[in-house]
Amino acid sequence: MRVLVANANTTEAITEACVAAARRAAAPGTEILGATPAFGPRVISTRAENAIAAHALLSLLAEHAGKVDAVVLAVSHDTALDAARQLMPCPVVGMTEAACFAACLLGGKFAVLTLGTAVAPYEELVARHGLAGRCAAVAAISATAQEAIRDPEGAQAMLLEAIVELSRRADAVVLAGAALAGMDRVLQPRATVPLLDGIACAVKLAEMLVALGLPKPATGGYAAPSGREATGLSPALAALLKGG
Amino acid sequence: MRVLVANANTTEAITEACVAAARRAAAPGTEILGATPAFGPRVISTRAENAIAAHALLSLLAEHAGKVDAVVLAVSHDTALDAARQLMPCPVVGMTEAACFAACLLGGKFAVLTLGTAVAPYEELVARHGLAGRCAAVAAISATAQEAIRDPEGAQAMLLEAIVELSRRADAVVLAGAALAGMDRVLQPRATVPLLDGIACAVKLAEMLVALGLPKPATGGYAAPSGREATGLSPALAALLKGG
Amino acid sequence: MRVLVANANTTEAITEACVAAARRAAAPGTEILGATPAFGPRVISTRAENAIAAHALLSLLAEHAGKVDAVVLAVSHDTALDAARQLMPCPVVGMTEAACFAACLLGGKFAVLTLGTAVAPYEELVARHGLAGRCAAVAAISATAQEAIRDPEGAQAMLLEAIVELSRRADAVVLAGAALAGMDRVLQPRATVPLLDGIACAVKLAEMLVALGLPKPATGGYAAPSGREATGLSPALAALLKGG
Amino acid sequence: MRVLVANANTTEAITEACVAAARRAAAPGTEILGATPAFGPRVISTRAENAIAAHALLSLLAEHAGKVDAVVLAVSHDTALDAARQLMPCPVVGMTEAACFAACLLGGKFAVLTLGTAVAPYEELVARHGLAGRCAAVAAISATAQEAIRDPEGAQAMLLEAIVELSRRADAVVLAGAALAGMDRVLQPRATVPLLDGIACAVKLAEMLVALGLPKPATGGYAAPSGREATGLSPALAALLKGG
Amino acid sequence: MRVLVANANTTEAITEACVAAARRAAAPGTEILGATPAFGPRVISTRAENAIAAHALLSLLAEHAGKVDAVVLAVSHDTALDAARQLMPCPVVGMTEAACFAACLLGGKFAVLTLGTAVAPYEELVARHGLAGRCAAVAAISATAQEAIRDPEGAQAMLLEAIVELSRRADAVVLAGAALAGMDRVLQPRATVPLLDGIACAVKLAEMLVALGLPKPATGGYAAPSGREATGLSPALAALLKGG
Amino acid sequence: MRVLVANANTTEAITEACVAAARRAAAPGTEILGATPAFGPRVISTRAENAIAAHALLSLLAEHAGKVDAVVLAVSHDTALDAARQLMPCPVVGMTEAACFAACLLGGKFAVLTLGTAVAPYEELVARHGLAGRCAAVAAISATAQEAIRDPEGAQAMLLEAIVELSRRADAVVLAGAALAGMDRVLQPRATVPLLDGIACAVKLAEMLVALGLPKPATGGYAAPSGREATGLSPALAALLKGG
Numbered sequence A, B, C, D, E, F: 001m002r003v004l005v006a007n008a009n010t011t012e013a014i015t016e017a018c019v020a021a022a023r024r025a026a027a028p029g030t031e032i033l034g035a036t037p038a039f040g041p042r043v044i045s046t047r048a049e050n051a052i053a054a055h056a057l058l059s060l061l062a063e064h065a066g067k068v069d070a071v072v073l074a075v076s077h078d079t080a081l082d083a084a085r086q087l088m089p090c091p092v093v094g095m096t097e098a099a100c101f102a103a104c105l106l107g108g109k110f111a112v113l114t115l116g117t118a119v120a121p122y123e124e125l126v127a128r129h130g131l132a133g134r135c136a137a138v139a140a141i142s143a144t145a146q147e148a149i150r151d152p153e154g155a156q157a158m159l160l161e162a163i164v165e166l167s168r169r170a171d172a173v174v175l176a177g178a179a180l181a182g183m184d185r186v187l188q189p190r191a192t193v194p195l196l197d198g199i200a201c202a203v204k205l206a207e208m209l210v211a212l213g214l215p216k217p218a219t220g221g222y223a224a225p226s227g228r229e230a231t232g233l234s235p236a237l238a239a240l241l242k243g244g
Helices: A012-025 A047-064 A081-087 A095-104 A119-128 A145-150 A152-166 A183-190 A198-212 A235-242 B012-025 B047-064 B081-087 B095-104 B119-128 B145-150 B152-166 B183-190 B198-212 B235-242 C012-025 C047-064 C081-087 C095-104 C119-128 C145-150 C152-166 C183-190 C198-212 C235-242 D012-025 D047-064 D081-087 D095-104 D119-128 D145-150 D152-166 D183-190 D198-212 D235-242 E012-025 E047-064 E081-087 E095-104 E119-128 E145-150 E152-166 E183-190 E198-212 E235-242 F012-025 F047-064 F081-087 F095-104 F119-128 F145-150 F152-166 F183-190 F198-212 F235-242
Strands: A002-006 A031-035 A070-073 A092-094 A110-115 A135-141 A172-175 A195-197 B002-006 B031-035 B070-073 B092-094 B110-115 B135-141 B172-175 B195-197 C002-006 C031-035 C070-073 C092-094 C110-115 C135-141 C172-175 C195-197 D002-006 D031-035 D070-073 D092-094 D110-115 D135-141 D172-175 D195-197 E002-006 E031-035 E070-073 E092-094 E110-115 E135-141 E172-175 E195-197 F002-006 F031-035 F070-073 F092-094 F110-115 F135-141 F172-175 F195-197
Touching: A002 A012, A002 A047, A002 A198, A012 A031, A012 A198, A031 A047, A047 A070, A047 A081, A047 A235, A047 B047, A047 B081, A047 B235, A070 A081, A070 A095, A070 A198, A081 A092, A081 B047, A092 A095, A092 A198, A095 A110, A095 A119, A095 A172, A095 A195, A095 A198, A095 F095, A095 F198, A110 A119, A110 A152, A119 A135, A135 A152, A145 A152, A152 A172, A152 A183, A183 A195, A195 A198, A198 F095, A198 F198, A235 B047, B002 B012, B002 B047, B002 B198, B012 B031, B012 B198, B031 B047, B047 B070, B047 B081, B047 B235, B070 B081, B070 B095, B070 B198, B081 B092, B092 B095, B092 B198, B095 B110, B095 B119, B095 B172, B095 B195, B095 B198, B095 C095, B095 C198, B110 B119, B110 B152, B119 B135, B135 B152, B145 B152, B152 B172, B152 B183, B183 B195, B195 B198, B198 C095, B198 C198, C002 C012, C002 C047, C002 C198, C012 C031, C012 C198, C031 C047, C047 C070, C047 C081, C047 C235, C047 D047, C047 D081, C047 D235, C070 C081, C070 C095, C070 C198, C081 C092, C081 D047, C092 C095, C092 C198, C095 C110, C095 C119, C095 C172, C095 C195, C095 C198, C110 C119, C110 C152, C119 C135, C135 C152, C145 C152, C152 C172, C152 C183, C183 C195, C195 C198, C235 D047, D002 D012, D002 D047, D002 D198, D012 D031, D012 D198, D031 D047, D047 D070, D047 D081, D047 D235, D070 D081, D070 D095, D070 D198, D081 D092, D092 D095, D092 D198, D095 D110, D095 D119, D095 D172, D095 D195, D095 D198, D095 E095, D095 E198, D110 D119, D110 D152, D119 D135, D135 D152, D145 D152, D152 D172, D152 D183, D183 D195, D195 D198, D198 E095, D198 E198, E002 E012, E002 E047, E002 E198, E012 E031, E012 E198, E031 E047, E047 E070, E047 E081, E047 E235, E047 F047, E047 F081, E047 F235, E070 E081, E070 E095, E070 E198, E081 E092, E081 F047, E092 E095, E092 E198, E095 E110, E095 E119, E095 E172, E095 E195, E095 E198, E110 E119, E110 E152, E119 E135, E135 E152, E145 E152, E152 E172, E152 E183, E183 E195, E195 E198, E235 F047, F002 F012, F002 F047, F002 F198, F012 F031, F012 F198, F031 F047, F047 F070, F047 F081, F047 F235, F070 F081, F070 F095, F070 F198, F081 F092, F092 F095, F092 F198, F095 F110, F095 F119, F095 F172, F095 F195, F095 F198, F110 F119, F110 F152, F119 F135, F135 F152, F145 F152, F152 F172, F152 F183, F183 F195, F195 F198
Parallel strands: A002 A031, A002 A070, A070 A092, A110 A135, A110 A172, A172 A195, B002 B031, B002 B070, B070 B092, B110 B135, B110 B172, B172 B195, C002 C031, C002 C070, C070 C092, C110 C135, C110 C172, C172 C195, D002 D031, D002 D070, D070 D092, D110 D135, D110 D172, D172 D195, E002 E031, E002 E070, E070 E092, E110 E135, E110 E172, E172 E195, F002 F031, F002 F070, F070 F092, F110 F135, F110 F172, F172 F195
Antiparallel strands: none
């Protein structure tokens, strides 16, 4: 089984970190491929960047249509998830979506923990996934991604303090944001609730969907596009919209 | 006051029709400019097209940043509305958003009426605008946009029947979709509830926001981007992300 | 265009302040008329007073039916808004309703800021307008209206502190309550998010509704009353209920 | 124990019918008093009438403050319920509120059945009581109140058909509206789910609240008014607002 | 009228305390019977215990089917309430359900106050009753039940502090948990909002339902079971499932 | 990896069918064990039976605590899911929960299809899982389980018709109820949307949770019980409650 780990940022280092995390989580027979968009934001951190990255990501995915068995979106905003799911002939799983759904299977409520000022976008994301009722809180430590990379031990101390606080209301904590990749393994021994990493969860859910062998919807808003005309798109993306 | 009517489809004829409708609604001192994206879907009708068009639309808007007083999004999916609102230095109003908010001022519940199979996307759009509790129903006549253009009288009869049905539960009906442009003027005399056209409402709300002279948020997720790096974007769009 | 600014309190000074604010916001061709009820609470601040003022307000409006093009309710509780909308032959806009809807066009979430112990009524009001999902918080400074009038600089300091706190979660702040009239202009230069004044927003929305020229619903719960009998009401109010 | 059955319509016959129903439901030691407002709508059936009747009802209640142990609002719109609860020194129960809460104790979901075009107001009322999640449906037979009074057997047949339909989704049915008074006793033998009459439920809940001997809230929005000034109100109502 | 006060814990002392509270609340003609399950958890405080106690409680109730006029569940988790309501031929009322519904009749919002770490289960319980919209907060003092029994004055001081805090948002406070039985009478004189005891409210509501004489639903999910086969259950419980 | 497929009905044939379905879905290294409760309802179809079966199921699970790596609840009501999750030292997955979460990964909305009169319990179950916002509909064909077993082709025709209808609103359909086991494989070729079988989904999610190696929550309402005392329970169940 070939699983594409598709970044929506144009930063190669993030792709590489996500591919490594995906390989750690993958079952023996799962091959992990990484891919980075040809254009778009270096690191998505605002609404406008997320909207622009959607096109970049879909162009990237179109190159791999028919060549992979599943796609994991390696971007914690689950950028263009519903569009990718409609466009691609194979299952597509978002990393934050995956962690939130997995967290639901471990208890009653989960929390999302991130850094900087990203609370509102994750609250909206959880709501869009229909999981607001299962989410006890979205919280952020005050450090930015840059600060967390410069001072990982300081960031870990802040994260641990936040996890202790969140575990009063939540049975599991989703760590969201590329800068927190791998933090689950470091912090889990000191936490009283399970910590979820989006890439690991997304790889396992992608493997599950491939194993279940379910068809793609052929009707409704997630059916593959057909006969759609466009201008100025990459040939692969234009071909997918055209269908046939 | 200069108001940009920005299409997100690449079909010039839709832009022209929307510009004409905007001019009918505009106050004496309001100048209406139309614009069409340089790339993207001919006519947005699926999730993937809507996601791609977001980039095209933001690129288009970036060309006009600082040159217009407000933007009306001339696309009934309110494509990239929140991203545009963040990106642009001036007010941005979506046409379906505008019609729904205006409808709220006329009674208790509104309905949205469209054609073809577009019910689910409009339901999601209304929910994203936080107005699900005011929306009695999203309904569609069975004709497609093409059929409505080929047989306008047939489409009008179907619309009128749907309006009668919807007026049992709704105090106002929003007509959504480019193919229904102008239908409000034709059908209003035969309807018992007000029919709302997105372009007209959006122009009036854009004029209101300009008149109120409110500043743009300088903090939070709608503050203008600053210092954001990207690759392969149009110079104007890259400059807006970079800020300064 | 003639717009009636109708107070629901019997305090003339509030009417005058609201009329002045309305005139500042009105377009050149808009004539603003003020009106104060003949009976009822001096200043509405409890549920019972609000219920009583509804009758007083509707009696007042009935005197102007057919003589004005739109009504702005100059009372931050949007007293009897749905009843007024049903009763009157012209558009009716509530000031808090107006500010909340306008705030929705500027970002994702808005907050409402008031004074004293009025949080719960505004929470209920926002919910009744169907906007609870867009409202990040309703907050109040500890000063009462009387204290704010006695010590405006103290009140401004408290408001500014609250606005800073609210702007962590909200993209815009609605200032609610007669005692805060005009505070938006004073505080805006020191705030990072737009501050909304209900009267200004309501005047602009009233102008919009008149310009759109939409008919009143002729069916459903907002259709004008017809053939309704009553005892002991003012002749004008009784006539409106009777219809014809 | 003295329980006031207070109508909000000015039609004496409705008061009398409700008093009779209240007496059938009352416990041996409960004395039922009826009262009709001195002014206001003959029969409340629109939003404007309901808003006007609030003042009339509160004026009526004020005459009885301190002279009764509890109040039952004998109007199916639960007119001015929260205001009355704030104003009066004794418990106040609305008849539709009472029937809905009682219905919740009998199963999972209840339905509300009324006549004419009154569905939306009851939906709003159930939502305002916070019970939308327990309400399977609000439905209406097509007959008006007048038609139901002229042809009771025809109305009963329509009601029974609706009850059969509603019992597929609901475990209990609330009969709402003065014209349906007493219908529960006639139709219950032919229904498979319990039918609830608002007056009977309200009398029993009023008796319960008196028996529990709970104090009125002394803080918050339901605390008795104090020091409130007003103009042109009845002496009794003005005195209650003034408090002391 | 015979009302069974059925404990779901196997601790006799709790049954006795609840029976005493029930007798204080009962009307003159109401006979109170207490009953304790033959097996199950000593004191329910976790999800697993609550699930196990459901069987024990239903077995206990089955012994009394046909011999009592109503059942009050003397367990603050309202254990197996919907199952008991379906199974028994008479009305069944839960004590927390009862207190929450009664609290709704006294103001706009209520709060639930308990002790230890029980907040989440009561939040879920309130939501399952459909009353989340009326519940301002579920809070707990830090003392456990054991600590409250050892140091009642310390617990009372903590409760009073919590009640003062909750009364800023709530018009009534429900005291939940066997360890708080009787606290309402001790604390009410020092509280500004009404304090509700579940047993008292449940007895009054049980009396109300018996007085109303409503039939049990004969259709839907609360109709008595019929023809259901089972293994290894008590004869009385097996007989109720079998019906007939 | 050893996965226990635990029935909550006492009908061996259902256990066997579920074990067979689980083996078809299991990965090569997964060993499937089946188990049937020692007491309780033959086939759960009412609230009372579901409540009784919870105890039976937890007793059954307790026998396997420490001997299996994960548990799949082979009962479409997800009986006692939260209690089992708290009680057991390993992951526990419910079959309907699993199918609903998997369905969420395939599109926007899912529907649940069952037979007989079971709509309301599944609606409540979906809501309890926090997924009401993702569920377009719960529907049932009119055939009972017995009729479906007697006339499988008739049932299939009815199911297919329902699936066609549901696929207008849903992107995936969950088949719920033991009588529909295996129907997904029969009907999938004729359906336009994916059909989900709970057992297959639950086995894959159980495998995922084991592979992720996440710890059980050590705090909150899903932490293992400890020091809990009970009477008359099986030694294994009593030991788990006691902990240690």
